[in-house]
Amino acid sequence: MSFEPKILGFLCNWCSYAGADLAGVSRIQYPPNIRVIRVMCSGRVDPEFIFDGFEAGIDGIIVMGCHPGDCHYLEGNYEAEKKFNMVEKLLSFVDMNERVRLEWVSASEGNRFAEVVTEFTDKIKKLGPSPVKDTSKAKELLNKLNALKMSAVSYRLRALVGRERAVTEQENVYGEKVSLERFNDVFENAIFDEYIRNRIVLSLKEDEKSVKDLAIELNMEPSKILEHILILKGRSQVAMDKIVGITPLYISTLEE
Amino acid sequence: MPDKKSEEKKIGVFVCHCGTNIGGLVDCEKLAEYSKTLPNVKYSEHNLYTCSETGLAAIKKAVQEKDLNRVVVASCTPRTHEPLFRECIEEAGLNPYLFNFVNIRDQCTWVHMKDSKAAFEKSKDLIRMGVSKAEKLEELEKIIVEVNPTALVIGGGVSGINCALSLNNQGFNTFLVEKEAKLGGRLKDLYQVFPSDREASELLDELLVKVKEAKKLTVYSSSKLKSINGFIGNYEIEIEQRNHNINLNVGIIVVAVGATSYKPLSLFNYNGKNIITQLELENKLREDQIEANDIVMIQCVGSRNADREYCSSICCMTALKNAIIIKEREPNRNISILFRDLYTPGTIYEEYYRKAREAGVLFIKYTPDKQPIIDKSVVKVYNQYINSEISIPFDLVVLATPLIANNDNRELAQLLKVPLEENKFFLEAHVKLRPIDFATDGVYICGSAKWPADISESTTQGLAAASRAGTILSHKTIEVEGATAYIPDWNKDLCKGCEVCIKICPYNAIVKDENNEIQIIQALCKGCGTCASTCTKKAIVIRHFTNEQILSEILAFGGEKVA
């Protein structure tokens, strides 16, 4: 029996959901794998939902909103796009970025809706079942996904994404604007940092570890790990538990 | 109020056949049976047409007899039928927000017609997701906002005056605030106005008589806006009239501050003496001071170029009007109009253009890459039709300059928290379908403050703003959709005050109050949810589309988390 993927779609009420309805009214057929969650605006889609979806074993997730300029709530789709970019970047660390898609479908594009869903379903079929369902790799992958999710809800990344448009598209009082390139540089560094930090936090939740232990586990240089530990200490996310010989051992302060 | 969260959830599921549209492909009876196996579902049935009178009656009966407190209907699409079913359960005694809709027709049976098995499985999944969300739904109240049936119109030009008069005639107390000592705006500077060459002063006098007679209209001239607080239905305004502060309370605000005529200081050797603007020409015409015999009018001076990429729409008619006036007084004067495209759309204006041509005005088209040049006492212009440069001798050159945004638009925009577009005119909510509204509810825009407009359009837009305002002021209270964003008490500690949400909200619904706390103004919130998914501490909750509700739908589909 061939693989039938589970596809989750977030559709905005005013454009893409209406487009999907139009496909229905026009009896345009498409594969039956997709299940839709209706939101009022694509801007409502919290990056956290995407990670929740993958953790629950969904194979492909697609977010659909109004075409730029058409958003019923004026700018929600622009924000959705920024958040989605962050999600894609995060998922690339676990090679799952091809399992998500952002598309603009308007209320009059019944055909396009069906085309998009068909194409995405085929793509996910080719990619195969989500690696989360591969029991041999699941534990490690879920751990990483958890770290990615924590990054997606971290203050730093959300503050960056939330301010991205204001900072890159509007001038401040001095008439300055940050170029998108420069922003992306900063952003990509921040994403990587937060991902590693969250992996450290999760690892230290399981057991107390030294910098060296973590460096081996995460395949990174100890000096870099130490930098992260210091920052996490500053944030009160990790603490030093005890010293064994001359080696400090750290634990996570994360509560259940 | 009793703790609703601990109340036992009793969900009723109603699966619709929709004739054969659903029932012809999937077994609705089996779907109803399946629904009964889901957690918290106490009752299920299947109907031929759930939206029919019989279907609705069945829902009401079930709610009452089975003591249901949540209803799920699996049928067509919420976009057409959700209001109907919400009303239905409200009539049965339930809060209308305790209803959830599952789309198994437009997004299932109609689009998977060749695979009835898959459509059936999908319907089951969708119903399971719908029931899961329904379990987490909460009662919501519509938000009631009191409305002060009073209006504030900022700007006493032709647009503002007409708006204020209409509001007065509709029975609303209206304050008209004008920064100059006298009402009239640019009407005061004009001589005769197109397209019938009436005297502007006569038109203005007519309006002023009406203003005097308007019993509910109070005019504050020589007054400026100092501060604005509040939101739709309840604005607290402070104005300053000759160093004297006055407080006003209004329900809505109309911006009618007009625009300014551009002075082309560095273009075409403008000197204000024999190279003047059309506005300056109006004055001379009024005083009958034209002695020039050879007049050249140049259009699009300072507009439709890199600095101002727009057409000011009224300058062509202005030039034609003034040319016709001069020709009618002295037919022997030579008048040439150098233009790029002549803007006389519609019926009356096109006719006016003919009139000017028939009066003997000469029209010469120039292209933007070959601008006319003032060379001592001739204007040199390259004419496409004859492919050569011609020199026109002149005694007087009149430059048609655009209307530009007022210098103080930025200040006013910040006070009102409304946006400006790139040319610094005010930006409406939607160029096509909401041309008189701002995105922020309760504030409206009309006349040249929005975009250069002639008297006819300014009047129309003033009336339109009065109508838009009337839709609010006509009611003692207005109801606002209940599915809004808010920060629940138990999340208040999470909020760090980072203000990212304030910037993100396109409706200016989020503010920091005097206690430095973030407040989401319920009356302005549209429930889009962008703030919640942006909030750096996940403190904001969107009613009816909460994180828990959406997560429950995700889990109902995917299955419990694999972890």
Next chain:
Amino acid sequence: MDSSRNVMVVGGGVAGIQAALDLADMGFHVHLIEKKPCIGGKMAQLDKTFPTLDCSICILAPKLSECYRHKNITIHTLSEVKKVKGERGNFTVELLKQPRYVKEDVCTGCGDCSRVCPVRGVYNYFDANLTTQAAAYIPFPSAVPPVYLIDGEKCAYINYGICELCIKACGAEAIDFKQKEELISIKNINSIILATGYDLAEFENPLREYGYKKYKNVITALEFERLICASGPLGGHLKRLSDGKEPKKIAFIQCVNSRSDKAKKYCSSICCMYSAKEAMIANEHDNELESYIFYIDVRAGSKGFQKFINRGEMEYKIRYVKSKIAQIEIDAQQNPIIVYEDFESSKIKKLKVDLAVLATCIIPPDGIEELARIFKVDLNKYNFIKTDPFYPLLTSREGIYTCGCVHEPMDIPRSVAEASGAAAKAAESIREVEI
């Protein structure tokens, strides 16, 4: 005088809808009268609108929905006003309602009747007569009211007493052949707003000099609009009607039948903008497509319009050629040949294109003279409803207001603003009695 809070809005296009919504939101009751089976007017037929290039039906649909569900609005489709008596504050209006042959409150919009109807080949006005439909039909899928109807002139049962397949197919039992023409009298109307919109030149003029109808690749702007529309007959994939080829060069001919001593003297206002828009949409679908717009004056004075035109020239391969086109020739492959004046060389030249689109002029809607007679309002010399620019929105008769294209060719933003303005006048009239 009876204090009534009823207003009648005649015409269910975007202007009529806006006026109705404003008045209904103010708490007055509105009777919205529409001749066609559904509301939406010409705007529903457009693909995208200028200057934002947003999808027309997407931004219109919420308003149609709101109108349909509004407690204070009664929509009368398939209805025309036949008699008006009384005066401002107390009009009595008689409507003639055509039978739909479908029960409006029972029909579920499923479309089964249309699928089984054996009478095909009925021209679909919504698709500018480019497609055909069954005698049982709905003008377009998201029409409001979402109810089907049966074309009385084509239906086999109504005309010959045979068939009845739709009755058998309709699960909701909504078909009702007993319906007849109905005269409905509505009293206590305080004021009336005329918003019956416009027709286009090709509705009354065969445009023979341009080869319209004779040459398959000479089409009107409205036909082009339907062809590029995602929900139109070609699903948005533009092809020539003669041979199915994808056009690479399109000529837009401006001022067709307008600004002319031989036809209409006035300017149709919106054609400069809509031709640029259509060219831009076509180029969006096919980046190599070139457009030539043959014009007299480019009229782009409203907000964002000039910028739109500039964008078209710079980014969408639109070239402007100043030349009024008098005729179109055709070659053996059905390619239109535009004969025009070239200024740079001071010669007459010919340009061969794949498709020619006529930007036809806005004309007063069919039946306007009868309308003027029934409502006793004056028409101006162009047969539009007469208004005074200094007292806009007022007709020659007290209590009857107007907005939109029925009095002057105009674009959507102006129509919507005027509609609100007319609503203000009606509101003033009602309140005057109450205060």
